[in-house]
Amino acid sequence: MCGIAGLIHRDGAAGIGQEMTAMLQALKHRGPDSTGFAVYGTAANDEYILRFKVAEQEDLASGFKIHDEIKSRRATVDERLKSLDVRVLDAQEATEYAYRYRIAYGGDLKRLADFVEDVEGAEILSIGNSLELIKDLGDAGVVAGQYKLDGFNGTHGIGHTRMATESDVDIRSAHPYWAYPYNDIAVVHNGQITNYWLMRRQLERKGQRFVSNCDSELLAVYTANNLESGASLEDSLKQSIKEIDGVFTYLVATKDELGMAKDTMAAKPMVLYEADDIVALASEEVAIRSVVPHEIDTWDPYDEEVRVWRA
Amino acid sequence: MAGVNEQSSASHEMGMHTEQLSGRSQQTFFDLDEEGGFTYTDSFDVDYNKRTEIDCNNLDAKQINLGLRDAMANGYGTVVIKNPGAKHSIAVGILNRLNLIIEGSLGYFGCGLIDGPNVRITGRVGWSCAENMMAGTIVIEKNAGSTFGAALRGGDLVCKGSVGSRTGIDMKGGTILVGGDTGAFSGFMMQRGRMVVCGNAGKNLGDSMYDGIIFVGGEIKDLGIDAVPGEVTDLDRAWLTRKLKMYDLLPAKGVDHFKKIVAGKQLWNYDNLEPTEKKLIL
Numbered sequence: 001m002c003g004i005a006g007l008i009h010r011d012g013a014a015g016i017g018q019e020m021t022a023m024l025q026a027l028k029h030r031g032p033d034s035t036g037f038a039v040y041g042t043a044a045n046d047e048y049i050l051r052f053k054v055a056e057q058e059d060l061a062s063g064f065k066i067h068d069e070i071k072s073r074r075a076t077v078d079e080r081l082k083s084l085d086v087r088v089l090d091a092q093e094a095t096e097y098a099y100r101y102r103i104a105y106g107g108d109l110k111r112l113a114d115f116v117e118d119v120e121g122a123e124i125l126s127i128g129n130s131l132e133l134i135k136d137l138g139d140a141g142v143v144a145g146q147y148k149l150d151g152f153n154g155t156h157g158i159g160h161t162r163m164a165t166e167s168d169v170d171i172r173s174a175h176p177y178w179a180y181p182y183n184d185i186a187v188v189h190n191g192q193i194t195n196y197w198l199m200r201r202q203l204e205r206k207g208q209r210f211v212s213n214c215d216s217e218l219l220a221v222y223t224a225n226n227l228e229s230g231a232s233l234e235d236s237l238k239q240s241i242k243e244i245d246g247v248f249t250y251l252v253a254t255k256d257e258l259g260m261a262k263d264t265m266a267a268k269p270m271v272l273y274e275a276d277d278i279v280a281l282a283s284e285e286v287a288i289r290s291v292v293p294h295e296i297d298t299w300d301p302y303d304e305e306v307r308v309w310r311a
Numbered sequence: 312m313a314g315v316n317e318q319s320s321a322s323h324e325m326g327m328h329t330e331q332l333s334g335r336s337q338q339t340f341f342d343l344d345e346e347g348g349f350t351y352t353d354s355f356d357v358d359y360n361k362r363t364e365i366d367c368n369n370l371d372a373k374q375i376n377l378g379l380r381d382a383m384a385n386g387y388g389t390v391v392i393k394n395p396g397a398k399h400s401i402a403v404g405i406l407n408r409l410n411l412i413i414e415g416s417l418g419y420f421g422c423g424l425i426d427g428p429n430v431r432i433t434g435r436v437g438w439s440c441a442e443n444m445m446a447g448t449i450v451i452e453k454n455a456g457s458t459f460g461a462a463l464r465g466g467d468l469v470c471k472g473s474v475g476s477r478t479g480i481d482m483k484g485g486t487i488l489v490g491g492d493t494g495a496f497s498g499f500m501m502q503r504g505r506m507v508v509c510g511n512a513g514k515n516l517g518d519s520m521y522d523g524i525i526f527v528g529g530e531i532k533d534l535g536i537d538a539v540p541g542e543v544t545d546l547d548r549a550w551l552t553r554k555l556k557m558y559d560l561l562p563a564k565g566v567d568h569f570k571k572i573v574a575g576k577q578l579w580n581y582d583n584l585e586p587t588e589k590k591l592i593l
Contacts, residue, residue, distance in 0.1 A: 266457065266476040266495050269438060285397035285437055286418050293396075295415060298435050299454045300475035302513060303495040 001163045002190040003027030004175075004270075005282035006251045007291065008156035008258040008309050013042065017144065017152025022290040023282055024140035024159045030283060031163030034174035035143040036135030038186030038253055039157035040311070043130035047089065048103050048183065051125040052077065052116060055097040056170045057137050059121070069121075070097055076119045084112055094134065094147045098125070098171075110181035114209075123172060123211055128184035130154070130255055135174040155311040156258050158251045160188040167214040176253075177220035179227070180209060184255040187223060189216035190283060191248030191268045199244065219250050237261040237306040251281070259308040266303035273298045279309045351426070354407035357388035364391045372400045383409060397437065402430065408447075419456075422449055438475070441468045444485065450558060457494065460487045463504060469558045476513065479506045482523065490560050498525045498572070499535065507551065507569075509560060517572045525572040526551060528562060534572065541573035 005023040007016065016039050024035055054073035059066050081088060081103070090102040105112060113124050126133030134147040140161065144150060160175035167173040179185035193199070193215040200210060200218055208221045222244070226236035233252060237259050240250075247267035252259045260281060262270060271285045273296050280288045285298055301307065365378045375392070379402060382390050389410040395401055399418035402411060402425070409428035413421075416434030426445035431452075438456040441449050441463060448467040457475030460468045463482040473491030480499045487506040495513035498506055501520040511529035518535020525538075526547070534540075548566050555561040562568075 269457065271437070271456070284399075284418060285416060285435065286399070289397050289416075295434060297453060298416070299473060300456050300494070303476060 001030045002165075002175075003030030003161040003283040003287070004158070004188045004190045004249065004251055005160075005287050006156070006158040006188075006253070006258050006260065006280070008279045008311055009277065010279070010309070010311065011277045013153045013155050015152070016040070016154040016157045017149040019291045020157045020159045021140050021144040021149060023280075023287040024161050026287040026290040027161045027283060028139045031161040032139055033164045033169045034135060034137045034162045034171065035140045035160065036133070036162070036175045036188070037144070037149060037157060037159045038126070038131060038133045038176040038178075038188070039149070039152055039154050040128075040130045040184070040253065040255065041132060041152065041154040043184075043255060045129055046104060048105060048127050048129060049132050050101040050103050050127050051094075051098070051133050052101075053098040053123055053125060053171060054119070054121045056121075056172065057095075057097070058170060060096070067096070073119055073121050074099065077116055077122055080115050080119065081112075084115060086112065095136070098134075098136070098147075100132070109183060113181045117211070124178065124180070126178040126186065127181075128178075128255070131178075131184040131186060131253075133176055133178055133186055135160075135171055135176065137169065137171065137174075155256075156253060158186060158188045158253045158258065160190075166192065167212060172212045173214040175216055177214075177217045179220045179224035179252075180211075182224050182227060185220075185224060185227065185252065187216070187220040187250060187252050189219050189248055189250040191250070191263065192246045193218055193244055193248060194246040195244065196246075215246075216250075219244070219248075219252075223252055233257050233259045234306060234308045237308070241304050241306070249283075256311045257308055258311070259306070260301065261306045262301050262303060264304050270301050271298050272301055272307075351406040353404070354427075355383040356386070357383055357407060357409060358386050359388035359408075359410055361385075361387045362389040362391070363387045364393055366393045367396060367398065367401075368394045372398050375401055376403065379405070379411075383407065395434075397435075399437070402428075416453070425449075435472070436470075441466075444468060454491070459489075459493075460485070463487065467554075467558075469560070471558070471560065473510065478508075479504070479525075482506070486554065488554065488558055488560060492529065495532075496535070498523070498538070501525070501574075507554065509555070509562060517574070519578055520574045522574050522576075526569045527572065528566075528569050531570065531572070537575040537578040538572050539575040541571040543569060543571045547571060
């Protein structure tokens with residue numbers, strides 16, 4: 001089933017970490033397998049936030065050697081970053097297997113991403129000037145607590161509670177997906193994409209990479225491919241309704257935008273609240289009520305509806 | 312109530328089916344001569360003059376519904392639900408008369424499976440409001456989500472704002488009134504009843520409808536398979552005027568501009584009656 005939520009403040013930064021946690025916790029019943037957040041803080045143009053992991057949570061139960069392997073994989077990543085002249089300004093261990101690095105880097109992001117992901121078990125969750133993407137197994141409260149999201153201030157964010165239907169219960173298949181290799185772009189999705197393999201093969205032939213077999217990843221890669229071709233976010237969202245088959249409602253966030261698209265069948269839910277200072281949207285109104293508790297006017301966007309808001 | 316075998320025989324004689332029913336599919340027939348034969352086992356005799364309130368702030372759906380049942384069991388006929396907070400499955404399965412006022416918004420499946428109460432909701436409702444409603448009235452002051460009045464069987468279901476997609480899907484009776492617009496696939500596989508949309512209707516209106524009537528005051532994006540325009544009669548106009556007036560939805564310019572959509576009956580054309588209708592005929 002899955003639940004998705006998005007929130008954008010139009011009048012400056014707020015406690016987006018806490019707000020997104022409340023929204024996704026309210027949607028827990030739509031998917032308890034994993035929870036993910038893509039939140040956007042204050043942009044620092046000469047720095048990137050690199051979020052990556054070197055193992056899955058379930059790997060920790062695979063034996064005694066895994067702990068040493070994790071250390072070894074992280075050391076390899078560190079070496080590779082050094083070899084690319086990446087300056088690590090700050091390194092935090094969010095969990096034993098997932099890290100947050102503040103880096104200074106002037107080179108090609110795709111090269112950086114490919115070189116890091118070449119290390120066994122390594123996956124970049126996000127690279128961005130303002131984007132921080134965290135995802136793990138468990139509900140919103142557990143994941144936000146684990147990654148200390150409560151104190152995060154920012155302008156907007158998207159999030160996802162996952163009920164695994166098309167692929168495994170692991171971090172790799174959890175949302176949001178970072179739109180590799182573009183900084184600050186993330187996607188969450190509720191639905192099923194029926195021309196996944198066809199579209200995936202087309203995008204792979206264009207040089208795009210996939211890290212999972214989750215159909216939702218296609219939307220991130222697809223969006224990245226469109227933006228790379230010069231399309232605006234709104235154009236990409238509109239185009240997706242024509243080119244992607246299935247039932248879906250999805251959200252895309254960039255450094256300063258939040259967009260949504262609903263498929264032609266309008267089979268997946270979305271409730272929207274739009275005010276002068278805030279726009280909140282979620283699979284269910286109960287999530288919006290967790291951040292806007294007073295009586296509000298909400299509505300369902302219709303089939304093929306595309307909307308984009310700026311922070 | 313008649314015994315199990317007698318029920319099977321009765322339904323076979325009435326031509327409803329030929330197979331042997333058992334378990335949950337067993338049909339139940341009311342006996343006019345039996346005391347309380349027309350009363351549901353889970354319905355309550357209430358007094359409209361007895362009023363109570365339920366504050367839902369720190370209650371979950373089950374606690375709210377149990378509170379409501381408790382109030383009805385104690386004879387309260389007017390119940391005000393405060394701070395529903397868009398929670399799901401509120402006020403479901405009410406099988407008796409009741410004046411229910413919901414101050415706020417409901418989530419999914421609000422007021423589903425009800426038979427008799429008059430409900431007023433000051434906020435919005437989520438998906439599948441009034442699913443399988445048998446009788447009574449529900450008036451929603453703001454907007455409604457998709458599958459509004461799915462499988463509706465009776466009563467008046469009114470949304471003064473706009474509703475989502477697949478409004479009145481599979482409806483088998485009753486009336487749906489929408490003050491604003493409705494989304495795609497409204498009236499999909501509709502089998503009976505009437506739907507009135509004062510605003511615009513999305514694509515595939517009335518797709519695969521078996522029967523029933525849809526009136527639309529605004530623009531129709533396109534019609535679904537086997538949905539065809541019908542002739543608006545004087546009787547239709549009189550009914551529309553009366554019904555819309557009842558809920559303050561009558562447009563200032565009247566109802567002359569309303570279009571009527573009916574089933575072409577080229578795709579499906581069944582004539583099975585509801586069990587209660589068969590009983591009346593027999």
